[in-house]
Amino acid sequence: MGLTSLLFAALLNFPVTYYRLPNGLKVVVSESHTSPTVTVAVYYGVGFRIEPKGQTGFAHLFEHMMFQGSANVKKLEHARIIESVGGNTNGSTRLDYTNYYQTLPAEAVETALWLEADRMRSLDVSEENLKNQQNVVSEEVRVNVLNQPYQFFEWLDLWQNANTNWFNAHNFYGDLRDIEAAKIDDVRQFFKTYYAPNNAVLVVVGDVEADAVRKMIEKHFGDIPLQSVPERPDVAEAKQAAEKRVKQTDKLASLPAFAFGYHLPDQESADFAPAVLLDLILQGDDSSRLYQRLVKEKEISLDWAGGINFELGNQFDYDGPMLLAARTTYKAGHTGEEILKEVDEVIKEVQEHGVTKKELADAKVRFRANYYDQVESTQGRANLLASFALFRDDPSRINKIAAKFDAVTAAQVQEVARKYLVPDNRTSIDRVPEVTK
């Protein structure tokens, strides 16, 4: 493994230019010339975790507002202009950031920079456009959650049940009543509070020249005024005292499903890298211990999926309390208790006997392969660079993070299993069809 590890460290060498404009905007530029494309992304340091109390779903509703017009760009013009130069654009709201991005042929990089600068400077939303997007977002909640079997219980419900601090424990997609109650003043206030250059990272990744891009960025973003951004609320989660088991019924599902999560150590702690590798050993692929036990040996589960920041992102693009989660659809005639019993046995084996040398070595290879997948596209690289800049003030971690994982020992993995994968630190949800067919 020594050679492989060295190779990994040596091979990852994305150029990273990092600076701050006088207004506090963090800028990351990373040149790469394997494709004639570029991703331009702005990540704001506000996600659904810290949206205003009593206004569930607001951070995400606001994301839609950013496409509804600014001083020089009317509603729909952002998408029209990006598509007319051959690119695509979108935004997404996650735990600790809201991002806006476009990937386009590299010759149009300045068009995208101008569009992002205009809405950072001068968002301008009408009552009518807010009403329209409240309808659109309500339909989004219906199509992705309310009209679906399981309704994303493996993250939406699991987070609400596993956590006690409101910031981690509310409905992130949002209650329809809250979404429909939002007012135009709330939109303006949120923009003024969080959408400041000094609360954002601008990332440009792709077939461009860093020096030329810097001049464009200074021209378009340089005069956007700095704002005072409030202190982040306390999102810390108290230590869980006892195991939680939740039962749910599902009107639209035909098979039962089960999900569970354990609170994880902080990303910056020494326990984090071993926890990531432990997750891969337990459920990283079809050879993993949980898949083999539940799907292949016991034939209880139809499938198995899980991970850190499960369904929402990866191990690096968040900042705050986190769960190691899993989800499985299982066969009628079995029970959630049976699944938990098997899970506990699988984990107990690791706690008592540790993992094999081969498993650990393979987990490091698996980590490396997954990491390459995360950084392969300009958009994927932009995501990690933005996260490392926004949360750690160090985008060059994209080239250094791997070393931390290569150094993990089997003893550390075992220790992390003993410390965190205990029933008292776990919440599970057993979700069964309302009417058994």
Added chain:
Amino acid sequence: MILNVLFAAAAAVTTPPPPAPARPITWPAVTESKLDNGLTVILAPLHNVPKVTLELAFLSGRGSGGVAQLAGRVALEGTATRTSKEIKEELRSIGGSLGADVDRDNTSLSGSALAEFAPKLLEIVADVVRNPSYPAGEVDLAKTNFAGEIEEQRSSPEFVASEQMAKAIFGSHPYAITVPEPAAVAKITREQLKAFAAANYLPNNAFLVVVGDFEPKAMSASIEKSFGSWKRGTLAAAKKIDPPKRQKRAITFIDRPGSVQSTIVIGALAPPRSSADYLALRTASMIYGGAFYSRLTRNVREAKGYSYSPFSSADLRRVAGTFTAEASVRNEVTGPTILEILYELDRMRVAPITDEELASAKTLSVGSMQLELETQAGLTGRIATIYIYNLKHDFLQTFREGINKLTAADIQRAAVRYFDTYRGAIVVVGDYAQVGAQVAPFGDVTVVK
């Protein structure tokens, strides 16, 4: 200069800076060769990350009854010399993944691994297609799980809608089948799977695409080593079945009590991918509902607020295809949404698109193709379509030219021909008691409970 700088700092730019002139496009270098046994090999180096990605595709589609689908899936669960678990552990040790996808025209094994382990990935792929053993226990488990998955999939309204649309468009043609009935899966035998593999997993029925961080000479040698001694076989003559021609609109309502939305799909028969109409139809769909700034999104989402993501797509396969427009909407606007979708379809048919729409669609088509090819999986998939759908091998090289030649009249002609919902189908999945009456005005409705 100083004045200029001050001015720039004092007043923001109020119009979008135009792009720099478009540069010549260098499409990825692709080489094609054939092994003596008839296996077509396509190599395309792409040195973006130290991985390789491959697809080994057989020109054998899913047919009906589920045998092809199960044969593809269980091929990965054991060979003459490897158990299921050994296959998965070997993949793990090379940072690898491998999956089988059985589609309408092809059975494809798609995989990836760290670049330094490419020979091992090829060895595993060769083993599963050359020596699948179909262990009895694995066959039984896969049958149970496949039947369970079908049941699970059918609780998704989007899945049910698309499954019904294929049935409505293709009738008795094999393209009508998305998944078999669970009861049919239970009757499949291990012998059927073995027979299917023996008759179809043959080098002269296959092509192999490899994309990624490799040196072509070494890659060719590894391919020869793993696949060179594979014996060719006799292929059964393909049966040619024409998709049915519909004379009037068919409306199918799938009753899903408790739905808080109606999932609407409106579609019509489309030509094969190799048709001369492909680029015009693809572009017509982009303007209609295939982009964010499309007519459908502007109307149904941004003006009316009926739906989150209305969209259209032209899904063209080897012998035929479908053009579909879709939207999921709250119950009370089910009828109005169908009306708007149809209105926008007819508008494309009766009046030419604007010059601005055409120019934008051309740039977007070419730009999207460049974006698609950024990743190894994107490039692999695009190359595979050329071979699966029997396209000209210079598809990528001539793509920009073909798109740029299109006129507004070409787009309108494609719309007239293929946006024909009067002889197409409408599928609605929703709560019939709540919304059935809103659907009735559009034609005769068949309700499926």
